[in-house]
Amino acid sequence: MATNPQVLNSNGKVILITGASSGLGAGMAREFAALGYNLALCARRLERLQQLKAELEQQYGITVAIQSLDVNDYDQVFSVFRKFAAQCGTLDRIIVNAGVGEGRRIGKGHFEINRKTAETNFISALAQCEAAVEIFRKQNYGHLVTMSSMSAMRGLPKHLSTYAASKAALAHLTEGIRAELIDTPIKVSTIFPGYIRTELNEGAKKLPFEVSEKVGSKALVKAIEKQPVKAYVPDWPWKPLGFLMRNLPLRLVNKLS
Numbered sequence: 036m037a038t039n040p041q042v043l044n045s046n047g048k049v050i051l052i053t054g055a056s057s058g059l060g061a062g063m064a065r066e067f068a069a070l071g072y073n074l075a076l077c078a079r080r081l082e083r084l085q086q087l088k089a090e091l092e093q094q095y096g097i098t099v100a101i102q103s104l105d106v107n108d109y110d111q112v113f114s115v116f117r118k119f120a121a122q123c124g125t126l127d128r129i130i131v132n133a134g135v136g137e138g139r140r141i142g143k144g145h146f147e148i149n150r151k152t153a154e155t156n157f158i159s160a161l162a163q164c165e166a167a168v169e170i171f172r173k174q175n176y177g178h179l180v181t182m183s184s185m186s187a188m189r190g191l192p193k194h195l196s197t198y199a200a201s202k203a204a205l206a207h208l209t210e211g212i213r214a215e216l217i218d219t220p221i222k223v224s225t226i227f228p229g230y231i232r233t234e235l236n237e238g239a240k241k242l243p244f245e246v247s248e249k250v251g252s253k254a255l256v257k258a259i260e261k262q263p264v265k266a267y268v269p270d271w272p273w274k275p276l277g278f279l280m281r282n283l284p285l286r287l288v289n290k291l292s
Contacts, residue, residue, distance in 0.1 A: 049123045051075040051116070053106060053163055054133030056083035058233035059182070062252025063130065063259075068095045070256070075119040075126065077104035078133070106133045106159040116166035128178040129167040130259070131160050131205075138198040149197040156201035157208070164212060168221070176220040180259055181209040185229045185273055188280035189288050206265075213264065225265045226258060229273040244272055 050067050054060040056078035064074055068091040076084050081103040088099040100122055102115045120126050134156045139145030160181060171177030186195055187202040206225050213223035230242040231251030246254070246269060258266040267273040280288055 048127040049073045051129045056080040060132045066256035073098045075100045077102045109162040112162040113166045130180040131163040132182045138194040153201045157204045171221045178222045180224045222262045227267045
């Protein structure tokens, strides 16, 4: 695994991002690097992280620490987070971003795919939250960010049923953590992204109100920087659509999916 010397720069802050080798993880890494943050990036594909590290350190003069991580290996989650904390000296923000968009219709013989989706998006996220809050409790400060989804607003049909449920579970977990830490210096944010086109969904049909990875990543970073309790990203049109999704009859919500 790659190592770096202790991280220090003019910003003085370090952000850990999981699932950072591609998609929104890599997109957010680029946007945070442009703001002067040092980064601790992890994902399964170490070669992708090495390329991203070289790009960001050369372009922005920051320091990027990288580690290989499969978030479904729970012991490794704790080990990697602790290594980053020791290596970087401090972790100011941890973004629980790693997840999958797989899912199949319920009752059609695809339990294993749905199980893996639920496990990666919720149980693995729980492990990341546990590891992050452990570090923040020792520091007595920090900012935990979890990446839920607009799909979490309601139960959804077809291939989205398990995915939406896993992201709703993550949102409730995050709110519970915030309730636990509400009178401490530790901040907790739940982010609900709308449709953002990345390489993970590049083969899918064009979706309503879809934005590019660049636009979506920039909007995510702008929202996260405000340390909100929750944020719908991009704010327009997803904030009003979120209200509609929560309150419309289910038959109408189905048409949005």
